[in-house]
Amino acid sequence: xxxxxxxxxxxxxxxxxxxxxxxxxxxxxxxxxxxxxxxxxxxxxxxxxxxxxxxxxxxxxxxxxxxxxxxxxxxxxxxxxxxxxxxxxxxxxxxxxxxxxxxxxxxxxxxxxxxxxxxxxxxxxxxxxxxxxxxxxxxxxxxxxxxxxxxxxxxxxxxxxxxxxxxxxxxxxxxxxxxxxxxxxxxxxxxxxxxxxxxxxxxxxxxxxxxxxxxxxxxxxxxxxxxxxxxxxxxxxxxxxxxxxxxxxxxxxxxxxxxxxxxxxxxxx
Ligand code: 13P
Ligand code: ZN
Numbered sequence: 677x678x679x680x681x682x683x684x685x686x687x688x689x690x691x692x693x694x695x696x697x698x699x700x701x702x703x704x705x706x707x708x709x710x711x712x713x714x715x716x717x718x719x720x721x722x723x724x725x726x727x728x729x730x731x732x733x734x735x736x737x738x739x740x741x742x743x744x745x746x747x748x749x750x751x752x753x754x755x756x757x758x759x760x761x762x763x764x765x766x767x768x769x770x771x772x773x774x775x776x777x778x779x780x781x782x783x784x785x786x787x788x789x790x791x792x793x794x795x796x797x798x799x800x801x802x803x804x805x806x807x808x809x810x811x812x813x814x815x816x817x818x819x820x821x822x823x824x825x826x827x828x829x830x831x832x833x834x835x836x837x838x839x840x841x842x843x844x845x846x847x848x849x850x851x852x853x854x855x856x857x858x859x860x861x862x863x864x865x866x867x868x869x870x871x872x873x874x875x876x877x878x879x880x881x882x883x884x885x886x887x888x889x890x891x892x893x894x895x896x897x898x899x900x901x902x903x904x905x906x907x908x909x910x911x912x913x914x915x916x917x918x919x920x921x922x923x924x925x926x927x928x929x930x931x932x933x934x935x936x937x938x939x940x941x942x943x944x945x
Pocket of ligand 2: 819
């Protein structure tokens with residue numbers, strides 16, 4: 677069967693990058709079984725031939741109208757599919773979907789009828805919101821990092837910006853490469869619109885959010901940057917937990933040192 681990637685180097689590059697990140701998520705131990713999901717808005721590189729492709733499955737209602745997704749196309753990880761399989765065979769463990777003209781449903785157009793992630797409510801709501809805001813972010817990555825989830829089981833860390841400052845203070849990289857910090861979303865049922873809506877609200881202030889006792893979600897221009905933000909936060913969490921397991925409370929960078937970093941890197945106040 678002919679793949680939609682054939683003779684489309686730009687699209688192939690994006691799918692290759694998604695596969696690479698899926699492999700990292702598995703290697704990190706963040707992607708048990710089918711844990712986590714990735715979607716990428718590929719609308720900018722869709723050509724006329726793709727626009728005329730017939731759907732290979734009936735449209736699936738999205739559960740709400742998302743007016744800013746008119747004419748949009750996404751790569752979506754398949755529900756119940758493993759990241760480690762996506763890493764090797766991205767087009768057999770994910771699919772390309774088109775939003776229908778009424779902006780109320782999506783339909784799979786390639787390569788195979790792989791049903792999109794159960795977190796599609798959050799992913800599509802986020803893409804809709806990003807476009808509405810005029811953002812150039814295209815990638816949404818959700819994953820289950822052990823260290824960060826463990827910290828979310830302690831209510832002391834769930835206070836607004838408590839984790840942000842703690843994690844920023846563990847290593848300069850985290851302050852520099854996750855400059856908007858980590859938003860916190862109290863536990864909500866996975867796959868629900870309540871979770872989607874709570875996420876949207878936090879994404880106005882943060883590029884990475886914690887879904888309490890579940891995982892994190894990151895948005896960025898591309899899938900690699902979305903991964904990097906989670907990676908630096910997780911590194912900080914590991915430094916914190918390693919110090920604690922050695923029997924002491926890590927001192928952390930001082931506020932002055934973090935402010936110095938902020939100014940040196942030209943980060944927003
Ligand atoms: P999916 O397999 O449906 O993508 O679900 C994984 C997950 O992490 C749900 O939150
Ligand atoms: Zn999850």
